[in-house]
Amino acid sequence: MKNGNSRTEQWWRGACLYEVYLRSFADSNGDGEGDLPGLRDRLDYIAALGVDGIWITPFFPSPMYDSGYDVADYRSVDPRFGTLADFRSVTSRAHELGLRVIIDQVYSHTSHLHPWFVESASSADNPKADWYVWADPKPDGSLPNNWLARFGGVAWEWNANRRQYYLHNFLVEQPDLNLHNRQVQDEILDTMRFWVDQGVDGFRLDVANFYMHDPQMRDNPPVDAGDRPANPYYMQKHVHDRSRPENLAFLERMRAATGEHMLLAEISCDNQAERMAEYTEPGRLHTAYSFELLGPVLDGAHIARTVATAGAGQSWPTWAFSNHDVARVATRWNAVGNRNRVNMLQAPLLSLRGTVIVYQGEELGLAHGNVPREALRDPEAVRFWPHGRGRDGARTPMAWDDTPMLGFSKAPGWLPAEPGHAEQSIARQSQDPCSSLAHCRSMIALRKTTPALKLGEFEVIEADETGLSFWRVHEGARILCSFNFTGQSRAVPQHGRSRVLAGAFEGDGLAADGYVIAEAAA
Incomplete structure (x- = not known):
C-alpha cells in the first residue's frame, strides 16, 4: 500500500x-x-x-x-x-x-534541551526570544499568575539569564512553546x-x-469547594491556560x-x-x-x-x-x-x-x-505516590x-x-x-465488514450504570448492540426478531457480563 x-x-x-x-x-x-x-x-x-x-x-x-x-x-x-x-x-x-x-x-x-529553548533562554533579544512563553515577575518578584502545572507545583520557572519566568504546563523540563507566534x-x-x-x-x-x-495571563478561578485532591492542579478551573479560543485558527x-x-x-x-x-x-x-x-x-x-x-x-x-x-x-x-x-x-x-x-x-x-x-x-507517579x-x-x-x-x-x-x-x-x-x-x-x-457498525448513526435505547443498549443504523440496516455491565442477568429491550452477529442472547436478555450484537430482521 x-x-x-x-x-x-x-x-x-x-x-x-x-x-x-x-x-x-x-x-x-x-x-x-x-x-x-x-x-x-x-x-x-x-x-x-x-x-x-x-x-x-x-x-x-x-x-x-x-x-x-x-x-x-x-x-x-x-x-x-x-x-x-x-x-x-x-x-x-x-x-x-x-x-x-x-x-x-x-x-x-x-x-528544555531543545536548541530552540536553549537559544530562547539565553537572552531577551535573540531571534527565538519569543518562541516560548516568558513573563515578568510581579513587582515583589512573585509569579506572574496562579497557574499550576499538571504534574504538580506551579507552572512557572525562573530563568536567571532573562530575569523572567517561563511557562511549563507539565514538567519544569518541558517549557511551553509560544504558539501565538x-x-x-x-x-x-x-x-x-x-x-x-x-x-x-x-x-x-x-x-x-x-x-x-x-495573552492577558489572567488568574484561573477556583473550582467549587469539595474534597481536596492529591494534586492541587484540580483545584482550579483551567479557563486561561488551556482550551483557548485562539487555538482554533x-x-x-x-x-x-x-x-x-x-x-x-x-x-x-x-x-x-x-x-x-x-x-x-x-x-x-x-x-x-x-x-x-x-x-x-x-x-x-x-x-x-x-x-x-x-x-x-x-x-x-x-x-x-x-x-x-x-x-x-x-x-x-x-x-x-x-x-x-x-x-x-x-x-x-x-x-x-x-x-x-x-x-x-x-x-x-x-x-x-x-x-x-x-x-x-x-514523574507524575513518583511525585504523587501512592496517590497518582x-x-x-x-x-x-x-x-x-x-x-x-x-x-x-x-x-x-x-x-x-x-x-x-x-x-x-x-x-x-x-x-x-x-x-x-x-x-x-x-x-x-x-466492525470492518459491517457498514452499520463502522459508519452508522448511534441511537440510544437504554443506558444506565448497569448496562447499555443502542442501535447502529446505516442505509436501512439496523444493528442492535446491548451490553450487561453487571454480574446478574439483564433484559434486552427491543430485540424482537434478529440475527446474532456476536455474543449471545440468554432467553430474552443477557447473561452476567454478557453482550449481544444482532442484526434486526428486515
Whole structure:
C-alpha cells in the first residue's frame, strides 16, 4: 500500500487503530527498551488483528524526563529507538501490510534541551526570544499568575539569564512553546510536512487543547469547594491556560497544511466531549479523543451521553477504553481474571460510532502492571505516590510469551515485566480459539465488514450504570448492540426478531457480563 491518503477516501472514519507504546513493545537489540526494528518485526502480528493502522508513541531525541514527550529534535530519531532509515522501514512494511502509520507529535511544549529553548533562554533579544512563553515577575518578584502545572507545583520557572519566568504546563523540563507566534506555527507546520514526506499517514496531536494560553495571563478561578485532591492542579478551573479560543485558527492552519493526512487530537480538559466536537468541525481536525471513557467508573449513561455530545453535527469522535496514561481497562472496570467480562468490554468499544483505538495488550485482557515504588519512571507517579495515576503500570513490557521478560527483551526492561501477564501472553492465547485475543480479532473483523457498525448513526435505547443498549443504523440496516455491565442477568429491550452477529442472547436478555450484537430482521 502506498501512502494512502486521498481527498476522497476518509479511511479514518470508523477505522480501528492500534496504539504502540514503542518503548515497551518489542526490543530488537537487547538494551531493555523497545525500538523501531522491534516494531517492524512484529507488524505481522498487528496486521493479523485486522486493525487499519498504528499510532506510534514518540521516538524522537529526548532526555526522557517524560518518556519521550519532552522532544529535543522534532525531525530525527532517538538512537535508542533506531534511525530515520529504521522508521522508513517500519512505514514501508506497514503499508505493505495495509496499515496506516500515525505518529505522535508534541507541539504544546519541547524539552528544555531543545536548541530552540536553549537559544530562547539565553537572552531577551535573540531571534527565538519569543518562541516560548516568558513573563515578568510581579513587582515583589512573585509569579506572574496562579497557574499550576499538571504534574504538580506551579507552572512557572525562573530563568536567571532573562530575569523572567517561563511557562511549563507539565514538567519544569518541558517549557511551553509560544504558539501565538506565527514563526513558531510555521516551524511546526514545516515539521508536519517533513514527516508527511517520510511517508506517515497522519498525526496524533498530544494535548492539542494546550497549544494556546491567555495573552492577558489572567488568574484561573477556583473550582467549587469539595474534597481536596492529591494534586492541587484540580483545584482550579483551567479557563486561561488551556482550551483557548485562539487555538482554533491554528488547528485550521494545520488542516490546510497537511490536507487529508489524518489529524487526531488528544483532548484533556473540562467539557471534553464538547471540545472534541468543536475541534472536529469542518475545516479543523479530522477527529479527536479525550479521557471521557478512560475514567474509573463504567456507566452506560455516561457512555451514551458522551458519544452523542462528541459526535454532534458533522463532528467525528475517536474512542479509547485504555491507553498509556491510565490504568488498564481490565483493572479499572473489574475484569481481571474474568474472560467473559474482558470480551464484553472489547465489544462496546468496537461498536461505537467513531474511530476507535485499541491499546497494546488490551486485546489480551492484560491487567494493570504492578510497578514497585523503587522502579517507577513516570514523574507524575513518583511525585504523587501512592496517590497518582500510576501510569507505569500501563507501560510495562508487552506480553509476547511466558518467559521471564515475556519475550519483550533478552535483558531487564526499562520497566519490570509483570509476571501475571505470562498466562495471558500472545503465545498462549494464539493457541486458544476461545481466547480474548481471538475474540478481539473477530470483533475487529465484524466492525470492518459491517457498514452499520463502522459508519452508522448511534441511537440510544437504554443506558444506565448497569448496562447499555443502542442501535447502529446505516442505509436501512439496523444493528442492535446491548451490553450487561453487571454480574446478574439483564433484559434486552427491543430485540424482537434478529440475527446474532456476536455474543449471545440468554432467553430474552443477557447473561452476567454478557453482550449481544444482532442484526434486526428486515
